[in-house]
Amino acid sequence: MKTRLVALALSVLPPAALAAQDHSAHGQPAGPTAPKLHPLTGVVVEVMAEKQALLVKHDEIPGVMRAMTMMFRVEAGVLGQVKKGDAIKAQMGRNEENRWILRDVQVVAAAK
Ligand SMILES: [Cu+2]
Numbered sequence: 001m002k003t004r005l006v007a008l009a010l011s012v013l014p015p016a017a018l019a020a021q022d023h024s025a026h027g028q029p030a031g032p033t034a035p036k037l038h039p040l041t042g043v044v045v046e047v048m049a050e051k052q053a054l055l056v057k058h059d060e061i062p063g064v065m066r067a068m069t070m071m072f073r074v075e076a077g078v079l080g081q082v083k084k085g086d087a088i089k090a091q092m093g094r095n096e097e098n099r100w101i102l103r104d105v106q107v108v109a110a111a112k
């Protein structure tokens with residue numbers, strides 16, 4: 001009986017509720033789910049040392065976010081390792097303050 005109820009609940013859940021998370025409204029509250037990381041590629045538009053952040057023009061992250069330019073908090077050590085114009089890859093997620101962050105930032109092509 002219990003199994004049947006779970007199956008029923010799942011079948012009732014509209015697929016749209018699971019997909020289509022457009023993060024154009026940055027800073028919206030995170031859901032109750034555990035923090036998730038998404039692979040990201042993009043180009044550093046600006047190193048914002050005073051905010052310990054990078055302004056990054058990132059490619060589309062399918063199912064998560066359209067291509068756009070936005071700010072990401074990074075670990076302090078990253079600031080000295082990237083520069084304006086560098087192409088990077090990283091893992092995108094949110095920190096405890098619900099701000100967008102990048103982890104595992106790697107330069108894949110240095111600015112010319
Ligand atoms: Cu974005």
